[in-house]
Each structure stands twice: as C-alpha cells, then as structure tokens.
Amino acid sequence: MSVSATDIPNIKCSSCPIRHRAVCSRCEAEELDALEKIKYYKSFEAGQTIVWAGDKMDFVASVVSGVAALTQTMEDGRRQMVGLLLPSDFVGRPNRDEAAYDVTATSDVTLCCFRRKPFHKLLEDTPHVSQRLLEMTLDELDAAREWMLLLGRKTAREKIASFLSILARRGTTENNLAGLDSVEFDLPLTREAMADYLGLTLETVSRQMSALKRDGVITLSGKRHVIVPDMHILLNETGDDADGGMLV
Amino acid sequence: MSVSATDIPNIKCSSCPIRHRAVCSRCEAEELDALEKIKYYKSFEAGQTIVWAGDKMDFVASVVSGVAALTQTMEDGRRQMVGLLLPSDFVGRPNRDEAAYDVTATSDVTLCCFRRKPFHKLLEDTPHVSQRLLEMTLDELDAAREWMLLLGRKTAREKIASFLSILARRGTTENNLAGLDSVEFDLPLTREAMADYLGLTLETVSRQMSALKRDGVITLSGKRHVIVPDMHILLNETGDDADGGMLV
DNA sequence: CCCCGTCCTTGATCAAGATCAAACGGCACC
DNA sequence: GGTGCCGTTTGATCTTGATCAAGGACGGGG
Structure with a gap:
C-alpha cells in the first residue's frame, strides 16, 4: 500500500x-x-x-x-x-x-x-x-x-493514432455521439507513460505526435490537450479497417 | 463454422x-x-x-x-x-x-x-x-x-526463448517436476505461426532458432522437435528475472 | 527575477529486424 | 525416379525506430 x-x-x-x-x-x-x-x-x-x-x-x-x-x-x-x-x-x-x-x-x-x-x-x-x-x-x-495487435504489428504512427482514438472514445465524457467529427480531450499520461503503453521510446512518441500535428491530424494546445478536428482522419491513421470497431 | x-x-x-x-x-x-x-x-x-x-x-x-x-x-x-x-x-x-x-x-x-x-x-x-x-x-x-511485455519490449531472441519456455512448461505432459534440467517437446506451430505469435517475421524466427541451436541452448531433431538440454540456460535467455515466474 | 527540475522536442547516428531474393529438404503424387 | 509444393533456411540490403546528445518550455520556490 x-x-x-x-x-x-x-x-x-x-x-x-x-x-x-x-x-x-x-x-x-x-x-x-x-x-x-x-x-x-x-x-x-x-x-x-x-x-x-x-x-x-x-x-x-x-x-x-x-x-x-x-x-x-x-x-x-x-x-x-x-x-x-x-x-x-x-x-x-x-x-x-x-x-x-x-x-x-x-x-x-x-x-x-x-x-x-x-x-x-x-x-x-x-x-x-x-x-x-x-x-x-x-x-x-x-x-x-x-x-497485442498494436504492440506486435502496428507502426509507430499507427500506435499513436490508435492510442489517441482509444482515449477519444473513452476519455471524452461520453458526449461524442458515434461519429462526431471533432473531439477534444486531455492526455492523462506523460510522453514516457505513452511510450510504455505503446512499446516505443518517449522520443519516438514525441516525434510522431509532432508528425500528426504537422499533418493536421491533431492540434495541440499545451502539451496535454488534444483536439481532433476530424475523427475519421485520425481513424484512418490507426491501421484498423475503416470505422471498423472504433466508432460503431 | x-x-x-x-x-x-x-x-x-x-x-x-x-x-x-x-x-x-x-x-x-x-x-x-x-x-x-x-x-x-x-x-x-x-x-x-x-x-x-x-x-x-x-x-x-x-x-x-x-x-x-x-x-x-x-x-x-x-x-x-x-x-x-x-x-x-x-x-x-x-x-x-x-x-x-x-x-x-x-x-x-x-x-x-x-x-x-x-x-x-x-x-x-x-x-x-x-x-x-x-x-x-x-x-x-x-x-x-x-x-504484451514480450511483444512490446523483448528482443527477437528473448521472444523465441520465452515462447519455447512457455511450450516447455505447458506442452510437456506435466512430467517436468519444477526445475527439471532437460525437457523436450514438439512445436505445434509452423515458423510462420510462431512469427504471428511473437510479432516477428518468419525469417527472423528461423534465424533466431538457428542462433539458439548454434549457441547450444536448444537442439533440433527435425524441424519441429525441440530438445532443451538445460532449462535454466533457456530461461536465462528469456529476459525474465532468473527463475522468476517460469519454474516456480 | 532567476534558478532548477521536469517534461518535452529535435537532431544525428546506429542497429535490430524487415524485406527482397534464392535455394534447400522432405514428402506426396504422378 | 522425377516433379512440384510447402515449410524452412540463409544471404544481401534497406528501413524503422532506438540510442545518444542538446536544448527548449513551463512551473515552482528561493
């Protein structure tokens, strides 16, 4: 204890x-x-x-x-x-x-x-x-x-996108009525904890977050607050089949 | 069905x-x-x-x-x-x-x-x-x-060794009284299925199997029958803390 | 205000494992 | 006894993400 x-x-x-x-x-x-x-x-x-x-x-x-x-x-x-x-x-x-x-x-x-x-x-x-x-x-x-699929087979970028999708789904206060375009939430984890979750190093997490930001998939306000302008774009980056399990 | x-x-x-x-x-x-x-x-x-x-x-x-x-x-x-x-x-x-x-x-x-x-x-x-x-x-x-620990953090060699340990533990007909030095068993999986298990390619699985053989950690008779002359040596290759969960 | 610590970002280089390619061994089937 | 196939091995090369190394942003405490 x-x-x-x-x-x-x-x-x-x-x-x-x-x-x-x-x-x-x-x-x-x-x-x-x-x-x-x-x-x-x-x-x-x-x-x-x-x-x-x-x-x-x-x-x-x-x-x-x-x-x-x-x-x-x-x-x-x-x-x-x-x-x-x-x-x-x-x-x-x-x-x-x-x-x-x-x-x-x-x-x-x-x-x-x-x-x-x-x-x-x-x-x-x-x-x-x-x-x-x-x-x-x-x-x-x-x-x-x-x-396990994420850890064993996904690329770094897919891992980050998948993780953000999971948080977007469960993290927002359930006000995202399936398929809501724009979602925002706080990251409850440091970059290091994200790395531990995803089987990556914290540097790779940071780089991929920057890449997703650069590519307009997400916006960051501060280091911990994430805005996803369009969930569909984020889901496309996860490697999962389109809208497969994530939104429905 | x-x-x-x-x-x-x-x-x-x-x-x-x-x-x-x-x-x-x-x-x-x-x-x-x-x-x-x-x-x-x-x-x-x-x-x-x-x-x-x-x-x-x-x-x-x-x-x-x-x-x-x-x-x-x-x-x-x-x-x-x-x-x-x-x-x-x-x-x-x-x-x-x-x-x-x-x-x-x-x-x-x-x-x-x-x-x-x-x-x-x-x-x-x-x-x-x-x-x-x-x-x-x-x-x-x-x-x-x-x-998940295996998939996220272990090296290819550790993955193979861990997998073989798991099979050695559950695969043998329970005649391995904890800590038995020598164990043998059949692989019920192709190299490809092993790769799917471990988050590797089949080539890497094959190479690491060869490496473990070369290093005397295992002996192969045919491609599917594995002999582990000394379980402790194999367990040392898994990356898990010595005898931690595996034998006890 | 500055100092320090924590968390994060970015850059340069390296290495493990993926990928591409070829060939081998055993076995079933003609 | 070939022929072909499947599972496997091995080699050469490439790529992704790890590692090593600086430095930046932010916040709290003196």
Whole structure:
C-alpha cells in the first residue's frame, strides 16, 4: 500500500458517478448495502504508486475518477504498461493477495476500495457481482488482444493514432455521439507513460505526435490537450479497417 | 463454422483427459450431467479454420487435444496471434454470438463443444462453472499481459526463448517436476505461426532458432522437435528475472 | 527575477529486424 | 525416379525506430 494515500469520506453508491458501469452496476438495493459495508475511498496524486508488484494487496477496487496504470518492469529497466484503468475499471484479483503488477496513478486518482476477503465472499453469494466481473474481465481480455495487435504489428504512427482514438472514445465524457467529427480531450499520461503503453521510446512518441500535428491530424494546445478536428482522419491513421470497431 | 469438421463420438466426462483443468473441473455429478446433454465433440485437421472472425458461432468449447490459435488480421495482411489455446483452454464468449477473432487449428484439434445458449443458461444456474470460467479468464488475462511485455519490449531472441519456455512448461505432459534440467517437446506451430505469435517475421524466427541451436541452448531433431538440454540456460535467455515466474 | 527540475522536442547516428531474393529438404503424387 | 509444393533456411540490403546528445518550455520556490 502506498505511503501517502489520502482517505476521503465515502459517498453513497446511489450517487456514485460510475454506478452504471462498474462491478456493482447490476446490484440491487440489498447487494449495494453489502458493498457499502466493506468499501472505503482512497485518493492518490499523479505519479504516486498505489501498489508495487509483489506487495500484499488487501483490497480490490473500482476506479472512480482519474487514470491508473498497470506496468511490468524487466530487470534491466525496460517497462511495458499492461493495463490502463479508466473510471469504472476494476483493479485487483479477488482471489489473489499479492499484486502481480505495479499499479500507479498517472493522473490524480480516486479508488473505491473493497476489503478483499469480504469482497471475495460476496462474489460467491451475489451472482450479479460475479457475473458482472466476468463480463468486465472478458471485455478487458478483448482490449488486451487489441493491444497485442498494436504492440506486435502496428507502426509507430499507427500506435499513436490508435492510442489517441482509444482515449477519444473513452476519455471524452461520453458526449461524442458515434461519429462526431471533432473531439477534444486531455492526455492523462506523460510522453514516457505513452511510450510504455505503446512499446516505443518517449522520443519516438514525441516525434510522431509532432508528425500528426504537422499533418493536421491533431492540434495541440499545451502539451496535454488534444483536439481532433476530424475523427475519421485520425481513424484512418490507426491501421484498423475503416470505422471498423472504433466508432460503431 | 468450418466446412469439413469431423463429428466424433462423445466420451464420458468422467473419462475426459482434461477433466481436472477445464471449465468443468469443479462440477459435481449432476452438473456434469447437464453438461453431457449439451456437448458434442468435433475434430479439425492442422491448418483448418474453425471459425472466421465475424462468423456466427453457436457454440463455446474446451480444447480437448491439440492446439488452436486466435488471430487478428489487418486489411493489408499483417497478422497477430492473440490467443494460443492448449488442451483444457476455453474458446468463445458465452454471451456473444459472433466470433471476434479467426480461430484456426495449428495442429490436429479436438474440441468439446457446448451449444451456446444452453451453456449460457447453465452459467447462470451453476455457480461452479461461472466461477471456474472467471478464474480461467483471469488467468488468460495474466497470460495476455505477459505476452504484451514480450511483444512490446523483448528482443527477437528473448521472444523465441520465452515462447519455447512457455511450450516447455505447458506442452510437456506435466512430467517436468519444477526445475527439471532437460525437457523436450514438439512445436505445434509452423515458423510462420510462431512469427504471428511473437510479432516477428518468419525469417527472423528461423534465424533466431538457428542462433539458439548454434549457441547450444536448444537442439533440433527435425524441424519441429525441440530438445532443451538445460532449462535454466533457456530461461536465462528469456529476459525474465532468473527463475522468476517460469519454474516456480 | 532567476534558478532548477521536469517534461518535452529535435537532431544525428546506429542497429535490430524487415524485406527482397534464392535455394534447400522432405514428402506426396504422378 | 522425377516433379512440384510447402515449410524452412540463409544471404544481401534497406528501413524503422532506438540510442545518444542538446536544448527548449513551463512551473515552482528561493
């Protein structure tokens, strides 16, 4: 557990912003009550480590706000991000008490934590939760497989374009009604974290961002705010078949 | 569904070789009976496609014997394998009726298929099955994350060594009591399929196999049979921390 | 205001792996 | 016993992205 996490007061599940997408989305009143009993909120600042790989992890959690990353590090320092957790995503494995990956906050993050043991027990009793967790895990596996295609076969430019598309899709506050031409959003990651996500170096990320800007695919205001004047143009750069999975 | 799959007679679950590892591993007598009712066996020859991405898929299945692969293909033909299914692994997504990936037999394969609808229903009724499926899916997600590290950050030589280690671990008939020095096994994949797995070209795979042979890390008898005289040497080539996850 | 640190950009060079090309070995089939 | 095919090996060359190296932009603290 990180040194300087901040405990913050619980909010009611009923007024939770991620209520409709998280593990708890299918829960009915009494199930929510059970969850309320074992939950607590915790906040982390951008850059903080939430848990180190190998550490005991006595909770699982839902990301309420902000972005967290799972990364793996090799002995010689090579790093690969293997999970990017956006609001409503689930952290941790109910039946495992050691973290398998480093978990870090790439922006300020608030987690809704559930004590692990009671949560695991609850999984056995409330099929709604375990069914939802299975569904979310399968979705995550699909996302991991997209990501594998990106890592194994895409060019640097395609990787950047794909990454920006993903953020544009999930990052904007869902006001992008499929096919909206223009989208804008903030990058919740440094260039280095993007490189770790994409299997590139930070220099290559920077160069390709500049190239996409030069070519008018994106506009930058500051270093972290991205404007995509035309999503179709960006999607064309991803290497995925036109509008294939991205917009629909 | 493939053109020329072979229907073969059912065997009893009780005498099934993958009984102890598959989705059904936790089932008790009556649950097995329910499964028996909706299952049928199907065989495919090496190279055959089991389903194409986008095809209707009216079953889910366990791999009984042989090896199957999930692959994604880009418009211009670039291909990435995103799943390698060994005996006891699960194929398909219970609540999705279209295949998301091409599924092909990389060696002769026998599947134990369950009709999708009844299986999905059974998931809701028998928590043993859905719990086991969640566990298997989480394991697969972990494997996918290992794989992402491989694709994003490992050198060609490390990729090959890692791949061989994985096969050595799961491919041998579990007679390798952790840390056995010498291991041998057959490659169930062509060089091209290995390339698709590893995000390389088949030429690079071939060259690195030759290099590992030249360096005495492996011995080949024929092109498909691999002998690893000393697993520790192979593991040293994977880039993973010494004996870290592989042997223990 | 300046100093320093962090994050980012840009340039020059290098190397790993891709690409293009040829040929080999084993096997099935005539 | 050829002939042809498939999977594989090996060689020569090219390209992409890594690496090495400076310097710029921004922000916070003295």
